[in-house]
Amino acid sequence: MTHSYRLGIYWYRRDLRISDHKILQTASQQCEAVLPCYILSSWNKKHSWTGVNRQQFLCECLQSLDANLHTLGSRLVIRQGRAVDALRKLILETGADALYFQQDPDPFGKSVEKDVHRLCDELGVKVHAMHDVSLHSPEQILTGGQQPYRVYNPYSKNWLAQPKEKPVAKILRLHTPPLPTSEPMPSLATWGLDACSAQLLPGGEKAARERFRTALEQRIASYAEKRDLPAIDGTTRISQDLRFGLLSLRTIYEITQQAMLDAPPAARSNHHTYLKELAWREFYFAILHFFPEVLEQEFSASWRGLPWDEPDEKLHAWQEGCTGFPIVDAGMRELLATGHMHNRVRMIVAMFLTKDLHYDWRLGESWFMQHLIDGEIASNNGGWQWSAGTGADAAPYFRIQNPWSQTQRFDPQGTYIKRWVPELVHVPAKLFQAAPEKGHPIAPDYPLPIVDHNTERLRTLEIFQKHKNQQR
Numbered sequence: 001m002t003h004s005y006r007l008g009i010y011w012y013r014r015d016l017r018i019s020d021h022k023i024l025q026t027a028s029q030q031c032e033a034v035l036p037c038y039i040l041s042s043w044n045k046k047h048s049w050t051g052v053n054r055q056q057f058l059c060e061c062l063q064s065l066d067a068n069l070h071t072l073g074s075r076l077v078i079r080q081g082r083a084v085d086a087l088r089k090l091i092l093e094t095g096a097d098a099l100y101f102q103q104d105p106d107p108f109g110k111s112v113e114k115d116v117h118r119l120c121d122e123l124g125v126k127v128h129a130m131h132d133v134s135l136h137s138p139e140q141i142l143t144g145g146q147q148p149y150r151v152y153n154p155y156s157k158n159w160l161a162q163p164k165e166k167p168v169a170k171i172l173r174l175h176t177p178p179l180p181t182s183e184p185m186p187s188l189a190t191w192g193l194d195a196c197s198a199q200l201l202p203g204g205e206k207a208a209r210e211r212f213r214t215a216l217e218q219r220i221a222s223y224a225e226k227r228d229l230p231a232i233d234g235t236t237r238i239s240q241d242l243r244f245g246l247l248s249l250r251t252i253y254e255i256t257q258q259a260m261l262d263a264p265p266a267a268r269s270n271h272h273t274y275l276k277e278l279a280w281r282e283f284y285f286a287i288l289h290f291f292p293e294v295l296e297q298e299f300s301a302s303w304r305g306l307p308w309d310e311p312d313e314k315l316h317a318w319q320e321g322c323t324g325f326p327i328v329d330a331g332m333r334e335l336l337a338t339g340h341m342h343n344r345v346r347m348i349v350a351m352f353l354t355k356d357l358h359y360d361w362r363l364g365e366s367w368f369m370q371h372l373i374d375g376e377i378a379s380n381n382g383g384w385q386w387s388a389g390t391g392a393d394a395a396p397y398f399r400i401q402n403p404w405s406q407t408q409r410f411d412p413q414g415t416y417i418k419r420w421v422p423e424l425v426h427v428p429a430k431l432f433q434a435a436p437e438k439g440h441p442i443a444p445d446y447p448l449p450i451v452d453h454n455t456e457r458l459r460t461l462e463i464f465q466k467h468k469n470q471q472r
Contacts, residue, residue: 005031005126007177008098009090011083012038012076013109015102015132015245016061017205018068020167022250023130024174027100030128033175034100036069037090038062040080040183045192049377051370052188053339056196057203059186061244064204066185074176078183080190084115091123093180100128102245105285106377107292134282135164135249138289141282148290149283152393156279164257167250198339200373201240208246211238216259224273230330230342231415236274237340239374242281253278284382287392294381298390302471303397306390307463308360314450318353319367321421324449326432326442327407328352330420337420339373344410350387351401356456358463361388389464397464400457408433421446 008031010024016038018024027034066076079086087099099120104110113129120127131137141158142148149155188196201207215236219226226234241247253275260271291299298304317323321332331345341349346368353364365384369375385391389399411417414429423446424432431442441448 003030003032005098007031007033007035007094007096008100008128009087009094009096010034010036011087011099011101012036012065013102013104014243016065017208017246017248018065018072019170019205019209020248020251021171022132022165022168023100023102023128025168025171026128026130027098028171028174031098033177034074035077035090035094035096035176036074036174037077037079037086038065039083039086040078040186040190042081043191047191047370048366049369050375052193052196053198053200053371053373054375055186055188055191055193057200057240057339057373058244059188060203061205061246063185064206068205069174069176072171072174074174076182077180078185080183080186083112084119087116088119088123090180091119091125094177096125098126098128100130102132103129105133106288107295108377133245134285135159135253135278136162136282138286141286148286150287150392152280152283155283155286156276159279159282160275164253165250167248167254198337200339201237203244203246205246208238208241211241212236212247212252212255216255220256220259220274221263221267221270223270225270227273228344228410230345231411231413231419235343239376240340243374243376249278280382281376281379283392284378287382288378291392294385294391295377298388299385299392300390300394302468303390303464306467309358311359311363314357315359315363317447317450318349318357318359322447323352324441324447325352325403325453326414326417326421326424327403327411330411330417333420335368335371339371341368341372342416344406345416346383347387348401348403348406350384351395352403354384354388355400355460356403356451356453358456358460361385361390397468398461400460402453402457404432404434404453 008027010027015021062076069076079090090096104113117127136159138148140162141155188194215238219234219236223234226232238247256271256275260268263271287299288294318332321329321336323329327345328349331341331349335341350364353359354361361384365380368380382391386394389395389397407417412429414432417432418425423443427443435449435453436442
């Protein structure tokens, strides 16, 4: 076979797998040899957008990736520092004449890519940057007027109607030169972090494939019916695997689509509902791509400048799961204990922060990113702005979820609450569904509600309506 390049560097970013990997396969076909590398960030001890849970999961994913590459006759080279500096050194050490990588969907990654392109122009290295983080790039799903969508439903209809790429063939062999040397596989100490106390899902491609297999066999066929019930395993639990690229969207879509066709007609709506959730993910990627200002400002310009309250001790109560609202506290404690929170509960706790406590959604956005193992900048921002009523296709400001009635609807037996709030394990579930009598806690060692929901709901309506009137 005639190759276009002598040595190509494959720069792993958020695609930590070897199966159904279009860009890695392209590099293996075009290059005599391929050097896979991963560049660790150099921040230390604290970061506003990540934390110990996601870094621990990343460490496991990188160890798994290295082991998988060894089965192909390859290995993973680890470097640390600014990407452009690490790549410059690696290119000069190896004489590589091509660089391959997956394009990042967020503004921070795109900024890095601009520096890398300039570096490769300077060194005479050919760049192959490809979109593969989602089934469709943002530019592929546009309105009839070739404008980005601002509303989900028409976006999803277009997204579902578009043909999808098929999975690519498995790579059987990847020739990698013995040099250069690699830094050790990272641990939490790499970033000056203490040991992880949360019980996380195992990282790595194999674990991710097993999770998806379980989801397909046990959950997706009843997804529409059970996904909103936090007490049961009704969601797929592969969001962190999509975040780190342990699974390919091509594979997920094709297998789910086939399972839908094989299912009885009455059950197919469950698979369809799940596929639409994949479209939500890509809708938020598109919003961030076309409107990157959402990371700093409200998507809806009319809501910019809302007068959020200054955070006080109630913010800490929310963060620790001690608000006196059982469903809110259960969600926040699940997050601290596992690096995960059920999707329905994420909406409840987010709306509680913004509508009951009147705190800036950016405070919650950052807290989630610091603790979630599936912390995805686009989806997290989209979810928080949806709950705050300020985002793309967001809940109207006057639609304010009541934590007590949400509990009655989605955790009527209190199973989820009792799992994460042990102070309430012997309390009748009906007491979780309405505010307790003033001055009387639900349980002796459980706090009183830190606010009155009905009072704060009226205040939220007043704040938003007043701001809306000022915009006219």
